[in-house]
Amino acid sequence: MTSTVENSAAHVPSWRSLPAAQQPEYPDQEALARVVTELESFPPLVFAGECDQLRARLGSVARGEAFLLQGGDCAESFEGVGADDIRAKVKTLLQMGAVLTYAASVPVVKVGRIAGQYSKPRSKPTETRDGVTLPTYRGDSVNGFDFTEEARVPDPERLKRMYHASASTLNLVRAFTTGGYADLRQVHAWNQDFVKSSPSGQRYEKLAREIDNAMSFMRACGAEPEEFRTVEFYASHEALLLDYETALTRTDSRTGHLYDVSGHMVWIGERTRQMDGAHIEFASKVRNPIGVKLGPTTTPEEALEYIERLDAEREPGRLTFIVRMGADKIRDRLPTLVEKVTASGAMPVWVTDPMHGNTFEAASGHKTRRFDDVLDEVKGFFEVHKELGTHPGGIHVELTGDDVTECVGGGDEIFVDDLHQRYETACDPRLNRSQSLDLAFLVAEMYRGQ
Numbered sequence: 001m002t003s004t005v006e007n008s009a010a011h012v013p014s015w016r017s018l019p020a021a022q023q024p025e026y027p028d029q030e031a032l033a034r035v036v037t038e039l040e041s042f043p044p045l046v047f048a049g050e051c052d053q054l055r056a057r058l059g060s061v062a063r064g065e066a067f068l069l070q071g072g073d074c075a076e077s078f079e080g081v082g083a084d085d086i087r088a089k090v091k092t093l094l095q096m097g098a099v100l101t102y103a104a105s106v107p108v109v110k111v112g113r114i115a116g117q118y119s120k121p122r123s124k125p126t127e128t129r130d131g132v133t134l135p136t137y138r139g140d141s142v143n144g145f146d147f148t149e150e151a152r153v154p155d156p157e158r159l160k161r162m163y164h165a166s167a168s169t170l171n172l173v174r175a176f177t178t179g180g181y182a183d184l185r186q187v188h189a190w191n192q193d194f195v196k197s198s199p200s201g202q203r204y205e206k207l208a209r210e211i212d213n214a215m216s217f218m219r220a221c222g223a224e225p226e227e228f229r230t231v232e233f234y235a236s237h238e239a240l241l242l243d244y245e246t247a248l249t250r251t252d253s254r255t256g257h258l259y260d261v262s263g264h265m266v267w268i269g270e271r272t273r274q275m276d277g278a279h280i281e282f283a284s285k286v287r288n289p290i291g292v293k294l295g296p297t298t299t300p301e302e303a304l305e306y307i308e309r310l311d312a313e314r315e316p317g318r319l320t321f322i323v324r325m326g327a328d329k330i331r332d333r334l335p336t337l338v339e340k341v342t343a344s345g346a347m348p349v350w351v352t353d354p355m356h357g358n359t360f361e362a363a364s365g366h367k368t369r370r371f372d373d374v375l376d377e378v379k380g381f382f383e384v385h386k387e388l389g390t391h392p393g394g395i396h397v398e399l400t401g402d403d404v405t406e407c408v409g410g411g412d413e414i415f416v417d418d419l420h421q422r423y424e425t426a427c428d429p430r431l432n433r434s435q436s437l438d439l440a441f442l443v444a445e446m447y448r449g450q
């Protein structure tokens with residue numbers, strides 16, 4: 001991972017002249033220009049070689065040899081850059097990874113929605129409370145969550161805070177995943193604060209004992225691979241704010257290619273995937289593995305055009321389609337997409353995001369999701385792939401390591417009346433730790449049945 005990445009200020013990025021949806025309207029353009037110049041001088045957050053490695057891992061997923069677990073916050077916050085918060089998220093993903101690897105017997109590629117997920121596209125530009133209308137909150141990278149006029153003004157200085165928050169997070173994630181915390185001999189330790197109180201924790205503990213036995217057996221046979229001690233973990237976020245992503249796009253001196261060094265993988269969201277828009281053009285120019293969210297209105301022709309634009313070489317691992325149709329639509333809409341894409345000879349990674357198509361507002365006013373709808377969309381995704389003989393490549397979920405009450409249902413059931421108890425998300429409702437583990441067990445069962 002020694003590639004040097006140079007600043008690409010000399011390149012005139014083609015995407016800058018195209019319409020870009022969901023960008024903040026900064027009142028002070030000179031301040032923005034100063035911040036962008038500063039960001040261009042900052043070192044990369046990830047190395048180009050790491051992005052290549054993730055592309056290769058996703059290539060295995062595309063070929064049906066591995067499974068992608070992508071998850072983390074809906075919106076990271078600058079306040080959440082504490083060790084406890086980050087550890088809880090990493091721990092949850094490691095536990096889910098252990099469940100999937102062991103119970104589904106498949107290598108799991110672990111990618112966090114982490115260290116860069118600070119920007120949110122919104123349905124409406126404004127929010128009204130008690131007759132007062134203010135600009136909507138667009139993530140800590142843009143404006144403040146507080147409902148005040150001052151907080152809601154987009155501030156370019158926040159782009160620098162996003163960079164520094166991402167750097168600290170990534171630093172800790174790297175320490176956790178390579179410095180001993182992710183050692184498989186810790187499978188029990190990850191569960192310690194959790195096991196007694198929760199059914200999923202108890203189920204996990206049983207699985208951890210089996211993993212322990214399997215490892216003891218392997219050690220007795222003289223085998224203790226490096227993979228037991230460290231975990232490959234990658235960072236991803238939505239490439240939404242093009243001022244930021246462009247400033248962190250650099251030329252890799254090894255190859256001369258552009259890489260967005262703000263994260264290993266970036267995705268283009270449902271609201272910014274316009275074919276003639278700046279986001280798709282941007283994604284077409286960088287060599288990172290790219291995700292595109294596909295909502296229920298996506299046509300097969302569009303999917304094929306994304307492949308032409310983003311993966312003309314048909315390189316397995318380059319393009320991931322993150323399907324978020326809703327539990328009520330996936331069985332109807334996904335089959336034609338998969339059929340036509342497969343018939344074209346392309347081999348994208350197919351991943352289900354069972355969160356974004358299943359949001360509704362509870363009577364209390366909380367945005368929420370039913371665990372059963374999430375599960376049903378995942379089931380639909382597996383059914384479609386089974387029917388077509390294609391590979392259900394992974395899941396993409398919004399989750400947290402904390403015991404929040406944002407989504408209803410799950411084995412340790414949360415009811416609509418519980419939502420107010422710990423509703424902490426800055427934007428969309430996340431699965432809590434227990435619901436995340438429940439989901440991992442159920443997905444492992446579905447994968448085995450495939």
Ligand SMILES: O=C[C@H](O)[C@H](O)COP(=O)(O)O
Pocket residue numbers: 074120121122123124356427428
């Ligand atoms: O996380 C995704 C979007 O940013 C989010 O669903 C938008 O939410 P909104 O419809 O409340 O704007």
Ligand SMILES: C=C(OP(=O)(O)O)C(=O)O
Pocket residue numbers: 074121238268269270271293324356
């Ligand atoms: C905004 C998101 O999703 P989508 O683009 O699918 O709505 C997200 O994943 O944060």
